[in-house]
Amino acid sequence: MMEERCRRFLAVRTEAIMKRRGLSRPEAEREAFSHLVVEFLNLTHPNADPARCAQCGGPGSQNDVLLPIGVGARHTWLHGHCWESWRARRRAEVEKELAQFGIVKPVELEAAS
Protein backbone atom coordinates (compact mmCIF):
# COMPACT_ATOMS: atom_id res chain seq x y z
CA MET A 1 0.00 0.00 0.00
CA MET A 2 1.26 3.41 -1.01
CA GLU A 3 0.76 5.08 2.38
CA GLU A 4 2.78 2.40 4.16
CA ARG A 5 5.54 2.57 1.56
CA CYS A 6 5.77 6.33 2.02
CA ARG A 7 5.94 6.07 5.80
CA ARG A 8 8.59 3.38 5.61
CA PHE A 9 10.57 5.44 3.12
CA LEU A 10 10.46 8.45 5.47
CA ALA A 11 11.48 6.44 8.53
CA VAL A 12 14.38 4.69 6.78
CA ARG A 13 15.56 7.81 5.00
CA THR A 14 15.39 9.95 8.14
CA GLU A 15 17.56 7.47 10.05
CA ALA A 16 20.04 7.25 7.18
CA ILE A 17 20.35 11.03 6.86
CA MET A 18 20.85 11.44 10.62
CA LYS A 19 23.56 8.80 10.60
CA ARG A 20 25.30 9.84 7.41
CA ARG A 21 25.11 13.62 7.72
CA GLY A 22 24.89 14.03 11.48
CA LEU A 23 21.73 16.12 11.25
CA SER A 24 19.17 16.51 14.02
CA ARG A 25 15.94 14.54 13.64
CA PRO A 26 13.80 17.53 12.58
CA GLU A 27 16.36 18.53 9.95
CA ALA A 28 16.63 14.95 8.70
CA GLU A 29 12.83 14.65 8.58
CA ARG A 30 12.57 17.73 6.38
CA GLU A 31 15.27 16.40 4.10
CA ALA A 32 13.62 12.97 3.93
CA PHE A 33 10.29 14.60 3.08
CA SER A 34 11.81 16.42 0.11
CA HIS A 35 13.37 13.13 -1.05
CA LEU A 36 9.96 11.49 -0.82
CA VAL A 37 8.41 14.25 -2.95
CA VAL A 38 11.10 13.71 -5.61
CA GLU A 39 10.55 9.92 -5.52
CA PHE A 40 6.84 10.47 -5.95
CA LEU A 41 7.36 12.96 -8.78
CA ASN A 42 9.58 10.47 -10.61
CA LEU A 43 7.19 7.61 -9.99
CA THR A 44 4.23 9.52 -11.39
CA HIS A 45 6.07 11.39 -14.16
CA PRO A 46 3.58 11.66 -17.02
CA ASN A 47 4.28 10.51 -20.55
CA ALA A 48 2.66 13.27 -22.53
CA ASP A 49 1.82 14.29 -26.08
CA PRO A 50 5.05 15.65 -27.66
CA ALA A 51 3.01 18.11 -29.73
CA ARG A 52 1.53 19.98 -26.78
CA CYS A 53 2.91 21.82 -23.79
CA ALA A 54 1.84 19.96 -20.64
CA GLN A 55 1.36 23.24 -18.79
CA CYS A 56 -0.41 25.63 -21.18
CA GLY A 57 -1.60 23.13 -23.82
CA GLY A 58 -0.08 25.20 -26.61
CA PRO A 59 1.98 23.84 -29.49
CA GLY A 60 5.69 24.44 -29.92
CA SER A 61 6.97 26.88 -32.49
CA GLN A 62 10.32 27.87 -33.90
CA ASN A 63 10.65 30.67 -31.35
CA ASP A 64 9.05 28.77 -28.52
CA VAL A 65 10.13 25.13 -28.77
CA LEU A 66 8.82 22.35 -26.57
CA LEU A 67 11.53 20.80 -24.42
CA PRO A 68 11.44 17.18 -23.25
CA ILE A 69 11.49 16.64 -19.49
CA GLY A 70 12.12 12.96 -18.99
CA VAL A 71 12.26 10.28 -16.34
CA GLY A 72 13.31 6.95 -17.81
CA ALA A 73 11.36 6.42 -21.02
CA ARG A 74 8.56 8.84 -20.07
CA HIS A 75 8.68 12.39 -21.33
CA THR A 76 6.65 15.49 -20.81
CA TRP A 77 6.99 18.39 -23.21
CA LEU A 78 7.05 21.97 -22.04
CA HIS A 79 7.83 25.47 -23.24
CA GLY A 80 10.93 26.78 -21.46
CA HIS A 81 8.84 29.49 -19.78
CA CYS A 82 6.16 26.99 -18.67
CA TRP A 83 8.54 24.64 -16.90
CA GLU A 84 8.68 26.49 -13.56
CA SER A 85 4.92 26.67 -13.16
CA TRP A 86 4.47 23.07 -14.31
CA ARG A 87 7.01 21.89 -11.75
CA ALA A 88 5.38 23.95 -8.98
CA ARG A 89 1.96 22.53 -9.92
CA ARG A 90 3.24 18.93 -9.93
CA ARG A 91 4.94 19.44 -6.59
CA ALA A 92 1.74 20.88 -5.09
CA GLU A 93 -0.23 17.90 -6.45
CA VAL A 94 2.20 15.44 -4.89
CA GLU A 95 2.15 17.27 -1.54
CA LYS A 96 -1.64 17.21 -1.64
CA GLU A 97 -1.63 13.48 -2.33
CA LEU A 98 0.80 12.84 0.53
CA ALA A 99 -1.34 15.00 2.82
CA GLN A 100 -4.21 12.59 2.17
CA PHE A 101 -2.03 9.95 3.84
CA GLY A 102 -1.49 12.34 6.73
CA ILE A 103 2.08 12.97 5.60
CA VAL A 104 2.73 16.70 5.63
CA LYS A 105 5.77 18.79 5.02
CA PRO A 106 7.64 19.34 8.30
CA VAL A 107 7.59 23.00 9.28
CA GLU A 108 10.68 25.15 9.02
CA LEU A 109 12.79 25.17 12.14
CA GLU A 110 12.80 28.27 14.30
CA ALA A 111 16.05 30.14 14.02
CA ALA A 112 18.33 28.98 16.81
CA SER A 113 18.43 31.51 19.62
Ligand SMILES: [Zn+2]
Ligand atom coordinates in the same frame (compact mmCIF):
# COMPACT_ATOMS: atom_id res chain seq x y z
ZN1 LIG B 1 3.52 26.14 -22.47
